[in-house]
Amino acid sequence: MTNTSCALGDADVTSVLHPYTDARQHQALGPLMIERGQGIYVYDSEGKEYIEAMSGLWSVALGFSEERLVAAAEAQLRTLPFYHIFNRKAHAPSTKLASKLLELAPVPMSKVFFTNSGSEANDTVVKLIWYRNNALGKPLKKKLISRLNAYHGVTVMSASLTGLPNNHRGFDLPLGPVLHVSCPHFYRFGKQGETEEQYADRLAQELEALILKEGADTIAAFFGEPLMGAGGVLVPPRTYWQKIQAVCRKYDILLIADEVICGFGRTGSMFGCDTFDIYPDAMLVSKQLSSSYQPIAAVLINESIFEPIADQSHQIGTLGHGFTATGHPVASAVSLENIRIIQEDNLVARAAEIGALLNEKLGAFHKHPLVGEVRGQGLIAAVELVSDKATKARFASPGSVGAYLAQRAQHHGVITRNIGDAIAFCPPLVTSEKQTLDIVERFARALDDTEKWYSTQMV
Known part of the structure; x- marks a missing residue:
């Protein structure tokens, strides 16, 4: 039974267009x-x-x-409720949070770029990869490989990376540069008599065949959640990530780990990359970064991604990307306190x-x-x-x-x-x-x- 009564005065409980909701059903039943x-x-x-x-x-x-997160937000609101980090401006909360994330990263990372959501983080890393490859003189190396049942967000590019039909239907997605390979769900897609390791071999062979078909010099990156969340909580088969990584390294394809759901302890390790022995070139974090008390996400990139970007921004005169709330001081302060609690407890x-x-x-x-x-x-x-x-x-x-x-x-x-x-x-x-x-x-x-x-x- 749906519950719609609340102390909202004259507010209409159906006035919001809700995400992931049948709009007509919502009009009829309410929230x-x-x-x-x-x-x-x-x-x-x-x-x-x-x-x-x-x-x-x-x-x-x-x-x-969690009162400590409330207190962290209040203290920062009273000190510096907002400031941006455009044009060489900075503030302590985002700087400290970036340093903390680099310290926690399962593999060496060089820089952190802050966004407001995991969707924006995925869009951002795509733009950074394209920017990097242009800087390296590889203008054709722009295609992206994701997986069926993957979830990487809902903005135009991140929804294209997402491999769920309802994120594409009616939106004219996915966009052309995005390719999808099979979903790694052994229970559902493993063949009769096939072991998990043999299934992983087959998926790695499928990836390699797609790369050879498209041309390795046209493919920029492979995107994957360590464990697939919104696609159904799909745990990768044994040896899967080791074999996928080997293919990516063989053909000079960047590996992007989407840790938006897995990060900060969810899989029983600090990151899903720790759990499944993944060595990414870039990582995306959000959600448990602040326990969602504040909207914030981050892209971590390694030195091989950062250096060409830095050269390109110097040549152009700026890195033409960012959001008003990039590295927001309140969201950063709450995230720092959230990480402290996760570690202390x-x-x-x-x-x-x-x-x-x-x-x-x-x-x-x-x-x-x-x-x-x-x-x-x-x-x-x-x-x-x-x-x-x-x-x-x-x-x-x-x-x-x-x-x-x-x-x-x-x-x-x-x-x-x-x-x-x-x-x-x-x-x-x-x-x-x-x-x-x-x-x-x-x-x-x-x-x-x-x-x-x-x-x-x-x-």
């Missing part, structure tokens, strides 16, 4: 109005409590009421520990007749629903059963996310053992509800 948060819980306008088992949008690492190790518990308890649903696969890494997981366990067959109306389950989970007081009949979990890093068991118990009730409902649909 669930969330009014406040406390720890891992959020509360609607009628006072109902929900465990936010998705950390909002994969992002609220510290929960919804050892939340990366906690994510690995609590994540192991979450994945263990969800794994018990393997025997359920509607469950095809349970997968995860660190404190992120998914349960994929199928109509037939033996054949892994999807439902006649893809997404409908998962949508029903997600609604029942919400009824039972836990917010999850349905991704094409895969139910995703991504609770805050501060989630306790008891709260984790509560998430699983509420999900179990929703799954039972769904099985009963689905059996009536089959009659």
Whole structure:
């Protein structure tokens, strides 16, 4: 049941055009109005409590009421509420945050460019790569390779990199310079009798064949999330990243790691690159960078990317790219405090520990007749629903059963996310053992509800 009552006076609850929402359905039903948060819980306008088992949008690492982040924002607002970093201006918060990110990076990085979102970060790194290759006298080396089911954002270029149909349909996307290779989901796309390593070999061969077909001198970069988030929480098959990296290095193709979901502890390591032994030329971070208390993202580039860019900007007289809020002082101050808390409270190790518990308890649903696969890494997981366990067959109306389950989970007081009949979990890093068991118990009730409902649909 949808909740639309709230103390908004004359405000129209359907006045916003909402992202990832059926606009007509929203006009008819209205929104669930969330009014406040406390720890891992959020509360609607009628006072109902929900465990936010998705950390909002994969992002609220510290929960919804961390006073140290509020204090950091207030202190910076009172000192320097805004200043830009154009034209050789600077301020301490963004400078300190850049230094901290370079210190934490899993491989040597040279410089940090700040944006406001992961989408902008992906667009920015594309522009920087093209700028670099022009500086190197490689004007044809501009094509970009991403993967089906990837999620890299929703601006024009980042949506082109994204490999999800609904991010393309109706928008005339993807743009021409973007190519897509197969999604690395062994459960769904591995062949009969094929091992994970053999599957990884096949995907690496597919990538190499595409490079040879297009011409290595036309391909600039390969983009990948260490673990694919919005595409369904897809954990890469064993040896996948080692083999993909080898192909990229062989043909002088930059490797770009999109850490927007994976970064700052989500996979049980500080970065997904640490978890999966990835050695990128550039990294993108956002979401848990500030626990989403402030909008901020960052692009980290290595020396081989920076040096030609620096030469080109000197020749032209400027680097003609940036945003008003690039390196915003309040967002930077909050991010610094957020990282301090993650480190001081050892939340990366906690994510690995609590994540192991979450994945263990969800794994018990393997025997359920509607469950095809349970997968995860660190404190992120998914349960994929199928109509037939033996054949892994999807439902006649893809997404409908998962949508029903997600609604029942919400009824039972836990917010999850349905991704094409895969139910995703991504609770805050501060989630306790008891709260984790509560998430699983509420999900179990929703799954039972769904099985009963689905059996009536089959009659």
